Amino acid sequence: MTEISAKKQRIYQEAARLFQDRGYAATSMRAIAGAVDLEVSSLYSHIRSKEELLQEICFRTAGQFMDAMQAIRRKWDNPVRQLEEIIRFHTRLALQDPTSATVFSDEWKHLGPEEVKSFVSMRRNYEQQFLEILVQGQRAGLIRDLPRHWIMHTIISGLAWLYRTQHPVPPDEQEHLIQTLLAMNLHGIIKSQNV
Amino acid sequence: MTEISAKKQRIYQEAARLFQDRGYAATSMRAIAGAVDLEVSSLYSHIRSKEELLQEICFRTAGQFMDAMQAIRRKWDNPVRQLEEIIRFHTRLALQDPTSATVFSDEWKHLGPEEVKSFVSMRRNYEQQFLEILVQGQRAGLIRDLPRHWIMHTIISGLAWLYRTQHPVPPDEQEHLIQTLLAMNLHGIIKSQNV
DNA sequence: CATTTATACGAACGATCATTCGTATCTATG
DNA sequence: CATAGATACGAATGATCGTTCGTATAAATG
Numbered sequence A, B: 001m002t003e004i005s006a007k008k009q010r011i012y013q014e015a016a017r018l019f020q021d022r023g024y025a026a027t028s029m030r031a032i033a034g035a036v037d038l039e040v041s042s043l044y045s046h047i048r049s050k051e052e053l054l055q056e057i058c059f060r061t062a063g064q065f066m067d068a069m070q071a072i073r074r075k076w077d078n079p080v081r082q083l084e085e086i087i088r089f090h091t092r093l094a095l096q097d098p099t100s101a102t103v104f105s106d107e108w109k110h111l112g113p114e115e116v117k118s119f120v121s122m123r124r125n126y127e128q129q130f131l132e133i134l135v136q137g138q139r140a141g142l143i144r145d146l147p148r149h150w151i152m153h154t155i156i157s158g159l160a161w162l163y164r165t166q167h168p169v170p171p172d173e174q175e176h177l178i179q180t181l182l183a184m185n186l187h188g189i190i191k192s193q194n195v
Numbered sequence C: 001c002a003t004t005t006a007t008a009c010g011a012a013c014g015a016t017c018a019t020t021c022g023t024a025t026c027t028a029t030g
Numbered sequence D: 001c002a003t004a005g006a007t008a009c010g011a012a013t014g015a016t017c018g019t020t021c022g023t024a025t026a027a028a029t030g
Helices: A006-022 A029-035 A050-075 A079-096 A098-106 A113-139 A148-158 A171-187 B006-022 B029-035 B050-075 B079-096 B098-106 B113-139 B148-158 B171-187
Strands: none
Touching (some): A006 A050, A079 A098, A113 A148, A148 A171, B029 B050, B079 B113
């Protein structure tokens, strides 16, 4: 019944790729149609509108982030370990689905007014949970007493190049990359330890 | 003679703001005209085209980055100090002109084909100089032997939230923010020193 | 085989886009 | 005052946009 046709999946995939390359506003339905070898009008046999494409990509990715955050907070109680797992998840998702990650991160502002409100609300929820982890880490004396908002934004923003730049990282380097990102975020890039 | 009229400056300023909010493609000349209290056709008494606005913003900001990089490399020879000054400059520019910084960072892909080539070439030059600083720091044993491209992208990307998110930082907090960003990038967020 | 259902298409619609043109007004200079 | 140049405007142009509609074909169902 509610089976997702292969063609529909293909449309979403190509739409995400085009949204990443040119941005939502600069991507025409004609361009999407061309990418999936259809005429423009034929697209509407599969999707309702251009904005539906954007909505699906944004909220599906948002759901993945929310689910991951919840799972991580359930599974571990050490806040530093939780942070590590969050960075792990961001990295894996960015490498596995960079186009969706970019659309999620950059193009959500082109959603309709009510969808934007819903989206921002989800993101605020996510950030709130992130901040709580930092609070716990600081209370436990594990994390430096730096302003938590600045820590959070720097960590999240510092991972954005993974999907924004088109540097493809081979799968066998993925764990090396994650270890490097963890080292940088947790211990910085300076060798000497006199802080 | 080559005096820049106040109205022209105003147009560039409002254009950058709109490009940041809605993106280049989704910003109409009518919206820009409305923001500076003009009719659309009147804009063309001051500027040549919509793309000229984008070009000016992108390449002016690119020039600022290139100049800063050159000045820093001339003034200091300690690579860690050079990195510190780069982070300082990114932060100051992001806080002082966040709209231009966003356009520079996100909207350059809407430049024409030849301008994109020129822009990417400048950015590659900048990144090359950044990498050289990291090489020197690693050779001197000051910077951890992590992959340099990953270090560079993480640092630069980790500063992007300063202009991307609309968190206004009051001027008297600016130095505190810079110190926090330096601490995070150089030494991480973890208290314990057993690495 | 007959009938429904899903998919594809060409043509067209109204809206909006960036830009141009002729003209009017305003400002500064002779 | 007269003239010239800069600035502002309304109207129009051609292009492109997302979407709809009627129809045709292909696939699935009875």
